Every structure is written in C-alpha cells, then in structure tokens.
Amino acid sequence: MSKGRPTIADVATRAGVSKGAVSFALNGRPGLAQGTVDRILAAADELGWRPSNRARSLSVSKAFALGLVITRDPAVLSSDPFFPAFIAGVESVLAPRGQALVLQVVTPGEDEAAGYRRLAQDGRVDGVFLSDLRHDDPRIDLLVELGLPAVTLNRPDTASPFPAVCLDDRPGTIAVVEHLLQLGHRKIAHVAGPQAFVHATARLTAFTSALAAAGLEPVAIEASDFTAAGGTEATKRLLALPEPPTAIFYANDRMAIAGIGAAHQAGLTVPDDLSVAGFDDSELAEFVHPGLTTVRADPFAFGATAATTLIQSIDGDGDVADVELPPAQLVVRNSTALLEEQ
Amino acid sequence: MSKGRPTIADVATRAGVSKGAVSFALNGRPGLAQGTVDRILAAADELGWRPSNRARSLSVSKAFALGLVITRDPAVLSSDPFFPAFIAGVESVLAPRGQALVLQVVTPGEDEAAGYRRLAQDGRVDGVFLSDLRHDDPRIDLLVELGLPAVTLNRPDTASPFPAVCLDDRPGTIAVVEHLLQLGHRKIAHVAGPQAFVHATARLTAFTSALAAAGLEPVAIEASDFTAAGGTEATKRLLALPEPPTAIFYANDRMAIAGIGAAHQAGLTVPDDLSVAGFDDSELAEFVHPGLTTVRADPFAFGATAATTLIQSIDGDGDVADVELPPAQLVVRNSTALLEEQ
DNA sequence: GTGTGCGATTAAACCGGTTTAAACACTCAG
DNA sequence: CTGAGTGTTTAAACCGGTTTAATCGCACAC
Numbered sequence: 123m124s125k126g127r128p129t130i131a132d133v134a135t136r137a138g139v140s141k142g143a144v145s146f147a148l149n150g151r152p153g154l155a156q157g158t159v160d161r162i163l164a165a166a167d168e169l170g171w172r173p174s175n176r177a178r179s180l181s182v183s184k185a186f187a188l189g190l191v192i193t194r195d196p197a198v199l200s201s202d203p204f205f206p207a208f209i210a211g212v213e214s215v216l217a218p219r220g221q222a223l224v225l226q227v228v229t230p231g232e233d234e235a236a237g238y239r240r241l242a243q244d245g246r247v248d249g250v251f252l253s254d255l256r257h258d259d260p261r262i263d264l265l266v267e268l269g270l271p272a273v274t275l276n277r278p279d280t281a282s283p284f285p286a287v288c289l290d291d292r293p294g295t296i297a298v299v300e301h302l303l304q305l306g307h308r309k310i311a312h313v314a315g316p317q318a319f320v321h322a323t324a325r326l327t328a329f330t331s332a333l334a335a336a337g338l339e340p341v342a343i344e345a346s347d348f349t350a351a352g353g354t355e356a357t358k359r360l361l362a363l364p365e366p367p368t369a370i371f372y373a374n375d376r377m378a379i380a381g382i383g384a385a386h387q388a389g390l391t392v393p394d395d396l397s398v399a400g401f402d403d404s405e406l407a408e409f410v411h412p413g414l415t416t417v418r419a420d421p422f423a424f425g426a427t428a429a430t431t432l433i434q435s436i437d438g439d440g441d442v443a444d445v446e447l448p449p450a451q452l453v454v455r456n457s458t459a460l461l462e463e464q
Numbered sequence: 465m466s467k468g469r470p471t472i473a474d475v476a477t478r479a480g481v482s483k484g485a486v487s488f489a490l491n492g493r494p495g496l497a498q499g500t501v502d503r504i505l506a507a508a509d510e511l512g513w514r515p516s517n518r519a520r521s522l523s524v525s526k527a528f529a530l531g532l533v534i535t536r537d538p539a540v541l542s543s544d545p546f547f548p549a550f551i552a553g554v555e556s557v558l559a560p561r562g563q564a565l566v567l568q569v570v571t572p573g574e575d576e577a578a579g580y581r582r583l584a585q586d587g588r589v590d591g592v593f594l595s596d597l598r599h600d601d602p603r604i605d606l607l608v609e610l611g612l613p614a615v616t617l618n619r620p621d622t623a624s625p626f627p628a629v630c631l632d633d634r635p636g637t638i639a640v641v642e643h644l645l646q647l648g649h650r651k652i653a654h655v656a657g658p659q660a661f662v663h664a665t666a667r668l669t670a671f672t673s674a675l676a677a678a679g680l681e682p683v684a685i686e687a688s689d690f691t692a693a694g695g696t697e698a699t700k701r702l703l704a705l706p707e708p709p710t711a712i713f714y715a716n717d718r719m720a721i722a723g724i725g726a727a728h729q730a731g732l733t734v735p736d737d738l739s740v741a742g743f744d745d746s747e748l749a750e751f752v753h754p755g756l757t758t759v760r761a762d763p764f765a766f767g768a769t770a771a772t773t774l775i776q777s778i779d780g781d782g783d784v785a786d787v788e789l790p791p792a793q794l795v796v797r798n799s800t801a802l803l804e805e806q
Numbered sequence: 807g808t809g810t811g812c813g814a815t816t817a818a819a820c821c822g823g824t825t826t827a828a829a830c831a832c833t834c835a836g
Numbered sequence: 837c838t839g840a841g842t843g844t845t846t847a848a849a850c851c852g853g854t855t856t857a858a859t860c861g862c863a864c865a866c
Contacts, residue, residue: 129852140816145854155814175586176527177852179518180821187566187588196552196764201747203542206569210538213569217579222588224529225567227548227555237559244517246529246564350751380751387753405543409692409722410752411729422538471822482846487824497844519822522851 128169137165148173179245187222188212188432189247191237193254195230198349201376203404204421205253211425212251215433235264242268249432251275252284256318273432275424276320277444285435285442287428291321291401292328294417294450295371298399299332301415301452302369306461307397311342311367313356313377322348325373325401341367346377353377357384361396368461369397375404375416382410382457393459403453413455423447470511479507490515521587529564530554530774531589533579535596537572540691543718545746546763547595553767554593561775577606584610591774593617594626598660615774617766618662619786627777627784629770633663633743634670636759636792637713640741641674643757643794644711648803649739653684653709655698655719664690667715667743683709688719695719699726703738710803711739717746717758724752724799735801745795755797765789 134141139162146154147162154162179185190212192205199205212223224246228237238261241247249271252261255278262282265272277286302310312329315322326343333340342363344356353372357380360367372378378400382392390396392412400407403418427445435442476483481504488496489504496504521527532554534547541547551565558565566588570579580603583589591613594603597620604624607614619628644652654671657664668685675682684705686698695714699722702709714720720742724734732738734754742749745760769787777784 130854131852141853142816142818142855143814146815149854153814158814172585174522174852175588176518176522176525177821178854180516180522180823181852181854183518183821185518196549197747199548199552200545200763201543202548205548206541206544207538209567210541210569210571213567217568217582220582220586222583222586223567225551225555225565226559227552229552240559240562241564243514244562244564246517350747354751376748379748383751383753383755385753405539405692406718406721406748409696409725411725411727413725421542472824473822483823484825484846484848485844488845491824495844500844516822519851520824522853523822523824525851 127174128171130171130173133162133166133169133171136169137162183245185246185248186220187224187247188216188429189224189226189238189241189250190253191226191228191234191241191250193228193230193234193237196227199227201350203375203402207421208253208425208428211422211427212429213425214422215426215429219433221433235261238264238268238270242270249273249436251428251432255320257320257323271432271436273428273435275428276324279320285431286444287424287431287447288444289419289424289447290449291324291417291419292449294401294419294452295325295328296332297452298371298401298415298417299329299336301454302371302397302399302458303336303338305369305397305458307369308338308461309341309365309367310338310369310371311344311360312340313344313346313353313360313370313372313381315346315348315373317345322373329371341365346373348374348377350376350380353380354384357381358388361385361388361390367396369399369458371399371401373401375400375402375407375414378414378416378457379406379410382412382414393457394462397458397461399458401450407453408455412457415455415458416453417450418453419450420447469516470513472513472515475504475508475511475513478511479504525587527588527590528562529566529589530558530771531566531568531580531583531592532595533568533570533576533583533592535570535572535576535579538569541569543692545717545744549763550595550767550770553764553769554771555767556764557768557771557775563775577603580606580610580612584612591615591778593770593774597662599662599665613774613778615770615777617770618666621662627773628786629766629773629789630786631761631766631789632791633666633759633761634791636743636761636794637667637670638674639794640713640743640757640759641671641678643796644713644739644741644800645678645680647711647739647800649711650680650803651683651707651709652680652711652713653686653702654682655686655688655695655702655712655714655723657688657690657715659687664715671713683707688715690716690719692718692722695722696726699723700730703727703730703732709738711741711800713741713743715743717742717744717749717756720756720758720799721748721752724754724756735799736804739800739803741800743792749795750797754799757797757800758795759792760795761792762789 134144147159226237252272252274255276272284274286314326346352346356400416403416407414407416476486489501568579594616597618614626616628656668688694688698727738742758745758749756749758
C-alpha cells in the first residue's frame with residue numbers, strides 16, 4: 123500500500139540492494155557496477171522517490187539553503203526596486219540546484235544581529251548575502267563569529283574574509299555628471315543616501331570628484347535617506363537656497379521622482395527650470411513625466427552572480443575571487459535638458 | 465574542548481539525565497520532577513544549547529517554515545508594492561515563533577506548479593501562501609494533491625479546503641467612484657488588471673456596479689496588466705477615444721502614475737483636464753505630482769494575518785475560519801478635481 | 807593449492823533530536 | 837510481607853538519509 127512517501131529503504135528493497143548502494147548510486151559515487159546503478163535508478167524512478175531534504179540536511183550538516191536578511195522599514199521596502207529583482211536573480215541560480223532562499227525582514231529598530239544569529243544557530247542556511255553594506259560593517263565580525271559563510275554586495279573598506287560581488291556605481295555617476303555638464307549646467311546639487319552605506323558614499327564621492335575634474339564644486343549636498351519623503355524634503359531645501367541648483371542628481375530614482383513632484387509643487391517645470399537625474403532605472407522612471415534620466419544597473423544579474431559566488435565559497439575549498447559586475451549605464455530621458463540662458 | 469555546537473547528549477550528561485529527559489524538559493512535557501526540569505534547563509543554559517532544527521525537522525516531520533511562491537516577472541516584481549510589505553508582515557509573525565520564510569520566484573513563462581512541487585517534495589515548508597489568486601485557480605487542486613496546507617489570499621470562487629484571508633477591494637473602489645461622481649464626473653473609465661486574478665475582477669465589477677448604482681455606464685474599460693507600460697498604453701487608447709473620459713480609475717498605482725505621465729505627454733493637465741485615481745497607496749503616490757488619489761490597503765497586516773491563519777491551520781486540528789480584513793480606505797489627494805464645465 | 811589484490815556490495819554507525827514502552831523507586835492498602 | 841498503584845526516569849527505536857569499515861566473490865600470480 124502507499125504508506126506515504128517512499129524512502130531510501132523502499133528503493134533499496136525494490137532494487138534488491140542495500141540502502142548504502144542506493145545512496146551511492148544517487149550521488150554518483152564510484153564503486154558501483156554500472157548495471158547496478160541503472161537498476162537502482164530505475165527503481166527510484168518507478169517509485170517516484172526523491173531523497174528527503176531533512177534527512178540529508180541532518181546527516182551531511184548542510185541546509186541546502188541560502189539566507190538573505192533585509193534590514194529595512196516595511197513601508198520603505200515596499201518601493202525598493204533592488205531586492206525583488208535581486209531575489210529573482212538569486213532564485214534563478216538556486217532553483218535548478220535544488221537550493222532554497224530563506225528570507226528574513228528586520229525592522230531597522232530591532233536587533234539586526236539577532237536575525238543573522240537565528241539563521242545561523244537554527245542551521246537554516248549555509249551562507250548569507252550581506253546586502254546594504256555599511257562602512258566598518260559590524261555584521262562581518264558577527265558572521266565570522268557565527269562561522270557563517272557570506273558574500274558581500276560591494277566591497278567592504280576593511281579587509282574581509284568573504285568574497286565580494288561589486289557593482290561599481292562610479293562610472294554611472296560620472297556619466298550623469300558629464301551629461302549634465304554637457305547640457306551647460308554648472309550649479310549641480312546632489313541628494314545623497316545615508317552615508318553609512320558604502321554605495322551611498324560611492325555615489326557621493328564619484329559625484330564630487332567628477333565635478334572637481336571639471337573644476338567645479340557642488341552647489342550643495344543634501345543628506346537624505348533614499349525615501350520619497352526624504353527626496354521631497356531635500357528638494358525643498360535645495361530650491362530654497364539663495365542660489366538654487368539648475369540640476370539635481372539624486373542617489374536613487376525614488377528620491378528623484380519625489381523631487382520632480384516637489385519641483386512642480388514649487389512652481390518649477392522639469393526639465394525647463396530644473397534638470398533631474400536619478401539612479402536605478404526603476405520601472406516607473408520611463409513612465410513618469412518627464413521621463414527620468416537615470417542610471418541602469420542590473421539587480422537580477424547582481425543576484426545571480428552573488429548566488430553563484432556564495433555557493434562556490436561554500437562548496438569550494440579554496441578562496442573565491444571577488445567579482446566585478448559590468449558598470450551601470452546612463453539612460454538619458456527627458457528630465458534633463460539644456461540649461462536655458464536667463 | 466569545544467567540539468562544535470553542544471548537542472542534546474551533552475546537556476544530558478551535564479545534567480546527569482538521559483537524552484529523553486532533556487527533550488521532555490525542553491518541550492514542557494509533564495512527567496518530570498520540577499527539580500529535574502530546572503536542573504536540565506540550567507545545564508542547557510550554561511552550555512548555550514539550542515536544539516538543532518535539522519534533527520527536529522527529521523524526527524517530527526515538520527519544516528518549521530512557510531513558503532511563498534511569487535509568480536511574477538522580475539522586472540515587474542521590482543516595483544510591486546504589495547509583496548515586500550506582505551513579506552514583512554509574515555516575518556513579524558514567524559520570527560518570534562522561530563519559523564522561517566522560504567521564498568520562490570517563478571517567471572510567468574516557467575512551470576509554476578514545479579515551484580510548489582519542489583517546496584512540497586523537498587519538505588521545505590509546512591504550508592504555503594496562495595497569492596495572486598486566480599479564478600478556478602489550478603494551484604488549489606495541486607496543493608490538495610501535494611497534501612500541502614495553504615491559505616488563500618482572497619476568497620476563491622469555487623469551494624476550497626483552505627482558509628481564506630480576504631481584503632475586500634469593493635468598498636475602496638466604490639469610494640473612489642463616489643468621490644469622482646461627487647466631483648461631477650460622468651465619463652469615467654477604468655484601466656483594469658488581468659481578469660484572471662480575482663482581485664482584478666473584484667475591482668472591475670465593483671467599479672461598474674458603483675457606476676450602475678448612479679445610473680451610469682463606464683465610458684470605457686481598458687484591459688491592462690498592472691504594469692507601468694501597460695498603464696501608459698491603456699491611457700493613450702482612452703485619450704484617443706472619440707469621447708474621452710474626464711476621469712480614469714486605475715486598478716493600481718503604478719498604472720495610474722504612468723497614466724498621469726501619458727496624459728501629460730498628450731498635452732493634458734492632471735487634474736484640470738483629467739482626474740486620475742489609483743489603488744494601493746504605494747510610497748510614491750503621495751509624492752508624485754499631482755499627489756495621487758488612491759485607496760490604501762495594509763499589506764503588512766495582510767501578511768501578518770495570513771501567517772497566523774496558516775500556522776493555525778497547520779497546527780490546529782479543527783478547521784480554521786476565514787478572516788476578513790478591514791477594507792481599504794480612500795485617500796484623496798490632488799490628482800482628482802472638480803470637473804470643469806467646458 | 808594457497809595467498810594476494812581488487813572491484814562490488816553491505817552492515818552498521820552516525821547525524822541530533824522525539825517518542826514509546828519498559829524499568830525503576832517508592833508509598834500505601836490488604 | 838506482598839502486591840498494586842503512582843510518579844519518575846531511562847533505554848532503545850525511529851525519522852531517512854550518508855559514510856566508514858568490513859565482507860564477499862573472484863581472478864590472478866606464485
């Protein structure tokens with residue numbers, strides 16, 4: 123009778139061999155006669171047997187799963203274009219390998235370390251993605267202490283035992299600045315993300331150095347937080363300046379789109395009175411009015427690459443090399459225009 | 465010496481009892497003397513012992529995890545405001561209970577059923593969330609066949625063995641229509657989502673019946689796909705109509721925001737020439753220009769409720785009752801205005 | 807004819823918990 | 837003094853795989 127799922131023992135009796143032989147055949151271990159292997163595989167097939175992940179997990183001490191801890195306010199997370207695509211990219215690598223992705227969302231106020239601790243102590247995952255990397259990120263030491271393999275998204279500033287998968291934000295940022303300069307803008311401001319994040323500072327420093335290369339200084343730098351509300355506030359402050367910018371480069375699209383709204387609210391027209399550029403090329407960038415000039419990264423590829431790198435670093439013995447992804451590309455739309463002489 | 469993590473055997477020898485006793489003490493089983501329980505718990509504490517999830521999973525045949533399969537194109541998923549907040553809500557329930565969330569992203573073209581099959585056959589999860597519920601959703605039969613508990617997000621039209629957690633879209637939709645009517649609009653169109661989804665048809669039918677209650681008919685219904693690109697296209701078609709609408713209700717914010725862009729592109733001003741309303745109250749809705757009138761749901765609460773319901777249905781013996789969430793609320797902003805007489 | 811070597815196979819231990827049935831200690835009634 | 841009854845505790849089986857050490861069969865050399 124069908125007494126639940128078939129086990130390895132069922133396959134063994136059916137094929138007339140021992141449990142161990144079935145295990146060998148399944149895992150392609152040498153030492154079995156080809157005929158026996160075929161017979162076992164056939165028996166397994168007929169029974170529709172698939173090895174139990176739980177049993178395998180216990181005996182080989184692996185979870186066959188990777189973990190992602192997202193430290194983000196739910197409301198803010200909702201409109202983050204990065205993670206969903208990143209996760210899809212991770213999945214594209216994990217699914218064919220029979221691995222799973224375990225997610226953990228932590229609200230910024232809570233104990234972020236607890237998230238990683240739980241993942242590690244429960245043995246839920248074999249490794250984790252370290253996203254939203256910060257300067258002197260305390261999570262690196264934490265993971266070392268927990269003995270949990272990891273891959274960092276972007277390169278930490280201190281030496282790290284983990285491989286890094288990097289997407290250089292500088293070329294895209296520089297392209298934006300050069301684009302604005304070509305349009306005649308000289309008074310350019312930047313609305314930055316929280317400087318604790320390495321990608322936020324990367325964009326900021328690339329911005330200032332690109333301006334410096336043209337012998338210019340930023341008219342203003344507004345510290346913000348990557349949210350639409352933050353973008354609105356920062357924009358208001360910039361427009362209230364005695365000498366307001368003629369162009370603003372935002373560290374992400376959300377702030378940029380909110381910035382366009384704030385500019386309109388202030389009676390300005392984009393791009394006639396103010397040029398605006400963002401970063402991410404999120405879905406809406408193309409469809410808002412005016413179409414947003416921005417920088418297109420590839421979070422899907424980011425996720426896929428990070429997953430393969432992490433798996434290598436878990437399975438492989440030797441050290442895994444860092445990976446550099448192709449840089450993000452400038453996408454010019456209608457939110458940036460020639461500076462009109464006044 | 466520290467030979468890896470302590471096991472239940474270590475705790476047992478330390479407390480001077482058997483493995484079984486430790487297990488009893490941990491799980492609060494009756495039959496142990498109080499003193500013994502205290503001694504065991506103390507020993508466990510000193511050793512910093514936490515029971516291995518893997519071992520527990522194997523012996524009790526539970527995964528202590530729930531699954532979510534998202535069938536969505538990565539590019540589209542990126543700007544979906546629902547899932548991130550929903551997931552955060554799920555986590556808020558799972559984390560304190562020591563449960564985990566296993567995610568699976570399936571590209572629409574791929575075999576969606578395979579996603580659920582893998583989750584079930586690998587024994588990764590104890591139950592799944594059935595999101596983006598469709599009419600005559602084939603996944604219900606699939607899950608029955610797989611013997612995997614589930615909770616449906618929204619109520620299926622055919623009888624289902626699974627509890628449903630529902631968020632009624634009709635009150636919010638009706639509120640939008642009444643709001644537009646009060647503003648004097650009579651020529652109102654709807655840009656709908658794919659009618660395979662129950663929430664898409666719910667919004668559409670509520671829209672038409674609310675109009676019918678006022679003795680009106682929709683000036684047009686445009687079938688679309690919840691994407692910004694789709695919203696743009698639908699809007700263009702509506703504005704090209706011989707008798708174009710004076711107000712458009714979109715089935716989600718993304719299409720609405722794209723619709724505002726398309727209207728501007730066509731030389732119209734929102735809300736002067738065209739009123740626009742969306743659905744979701746995504747983060748950007750408040751900050752685009754003009755601020756988007758929309759309907760605010762609470763995906764975080766949705767996730768939290770769905771998780772508790774699913775856990776109940778897994779643990780509990782009896783049937784679990786369906787849950788009805790408080791309906792979404794109309795949020796009036798500046799994208800809707802009094803119809804100007806021409 | 808015996809020993810050696812090798813490929814194929816298996817029995818049994820192991821991973822770290824849970825659970826069942828049996829054993830144990832102790833009290834109290836007959 | 838015996839036996840039943842009660843409250844504690846434990847030994848051992850079990851979950852379903854992997855892995856190691858031992859065994860088996862057989863050809864071959866000496």
